[in-house]
Amino acid sequence: MISRNPFIFGKVVTGKYFTNRTKELKELKHDIKNHINVILYGPRRYGKSSLIFHLFESLRKENRDFIGIYIDFYRIYSKEKFIKIFAESASKALGWNVSKILEFFKGILKTVIPRVTVDNEGKPVVDFNPQFNWAPSAESDRLLEDVMQIPIKLADTGKTVCIAFDEFQEIKKLNGNELLKELRSFIQLQKDVSYIFSGSKTHLMKDLFANKLNPFYNIGKIKYIDKIDTFELVEFLSKGFRDASKDITLDMAKEICNISDSVPYYTQMLAYEIFNISGIEKEITKDTVNQAVELILTSKSEEYIFIWENLSLTQKKALEIVIKNDGKSIYNSNTLSKFHIASSSLNKAIDELKNKTIIDSERQLLIFTDIFFKEWLIKRIL
Numbered sequence: 001m002i003s004r005n006p007f008i009f010g011k012v013v014t015g016k017y018f019t020n021r022t023k024e025l026k027e028l029k030h031d032i033k034n035h036i037n038v039i040l041y042g043p044r045r046y047g048k049s050s051l052i053f054h055l056f057e058s059l060r061k062e063n064r065d066f067i068g069i070y071i072d073f074y075r076i077y078s079k080e081k082f083i084k085i086f087a088e089s090a091s092k093a094l095g096w097n098v099s100k101i102l103e104f105f106k107g108i109l110k111t112v113i114p115r116v117t118v119d120n121e122g123k124p125v126v127d128f129n130p131q132f133n134w135a136p137s138a139e140s141d142r143l144l145e146d147v148m149q150i151p152i153k154l155a156d157t158g159k160t161v162c163i164a165f166d167e168f169q170e171i172k173k174l175n176g177n178e179l180l181k182e183l184r185s186f187i188q189l190q191k192d193v194s195y196i197f198s199g200s201k202t203h204l205m206k207d208l209f210a211n212k213l214n215p216f217y218n219i220g221k222i223k224y225i226d227k228i229d230t231f232e233l234v235e236f237l238s239k240g241f242r243d244a245s246k247d248i249t250l251d252m253a254k255e256i257c258n259i260s261d262s263v264p265y266y267t268q269m270l271a272y273e274i275f276n277i278s279g280i281e282k283e284i285t286k287d288t289v290n291q292a293v294e295l296i297l298t299s300k301s302e303e304y305i306f307i308w309e310n311l312s313l314t315q316k317k318a319l320e321i322v323i324k325n326d327g328k329s330i331y332n333s334n335t336l337s338k339f340h341i342a343s344s345s346l347n348k349a350i351d352e353l354k355n356k357t358i359i360d361s362e363r364q365l366l367i368f369t370d371i372f373f374k375e376w377l378i379k380r381i382l
């Protein structure tokens, strides 16, 4: 019998699919207990959302009075939406029954009548009276003020409260700085609550939190999320394969990390395909690994062609330079003259590629956010 695939990618992982991060977890737990705000940033797919989920799960197990509210800013495109999702997520996180939730929200909301419905998992969710008129901005401002009292009210009753705003950089797409300023004014008064702001567009996150001109400057401590240590990932891979009755050598596990550059998402994706391809074979061989890489490149090639075709000539050149220079010293005069490009055009193209989240900076290096896109360019285009 073939065992179930022990690897998962593309969704938040917890439990046995989640490995390591012990240092980060310990530090974050400490910060939450001390009501410190944390800015978690790092390149795409390094495992930020999973870390937050795991953190909340683990805190809930340790402390029944812990309440973690998670909000994904990709879902938020207006202030109204923020208010609704904030109330909805808070009500789900409470884990209370309908009447207790209703009572809590009635005590908080002054201008609107709450209703409670049940979602498809059977959890009570708060909603607002559909007759509520959002149009006058004074009304939604008051409602924002009300919902932002939720964390304070919970902290006042002895709960440890943490609010995670994931992909927080998306707030910049909303109406200028307005919501940002309003949130700042509430958050800075909430001394007994901690907030986690996380995001994967690192240049936007840096601008939001490290630029003195922005309202969120100095709001908390900044923490960069690194890749998972390769040694730990090798252990994780070996155990995953072994538990599913496969044999894998240390070298082969290292090879998987090497190809996927130890970015957790791509490591799990590659391992997932390798496991599938291996079928009834017991031993994971180099040949199986190569086949899995080819399969991924082929299955993603339409997506990659689309990305490539939609790049300007300068952006294409910039990608080639990043690859040829291993992400380093791209502005040195030799490189610029070899590729016939001015430093200012290259800089502009790099910024555009960062905005498209095709590349990112990791410390002093420029990296591809999708390891297999880079591999595809090397093998099929450049």
Ligand SMILES: Nc1ncnc2c1ncn2[C@@H]1O[C@H](COP(=O)(O)OP(=O)(O)OP(=O)(O)O)[C@@H](O)[C@H]1O
Binding pocket: 008, 009, 010, 011, 012, 013, 017, 018, 019, 020, 021, 043, 044, 045, 046, 047, 048, 049, 050, 051, 200, 228, 264, 265, 266, 268, 269
């Ligand atoms: N601690 C971990 N252990 C094992 N695999 C992990 C871990 N963290 C993340 N992964 C892998 O990476 C994938 C992406 O994780 P996650 O969505 O948490 O990353 P992210 O940084 O939030 O990504 P994005 O930038 O796309 O929001 C997961 O589906 C999983 O395969």
Ligand SMILES: [Mg+2]
Binding pocket: 048, 049, 050, 166
């Ligand atoms: Mg995420």
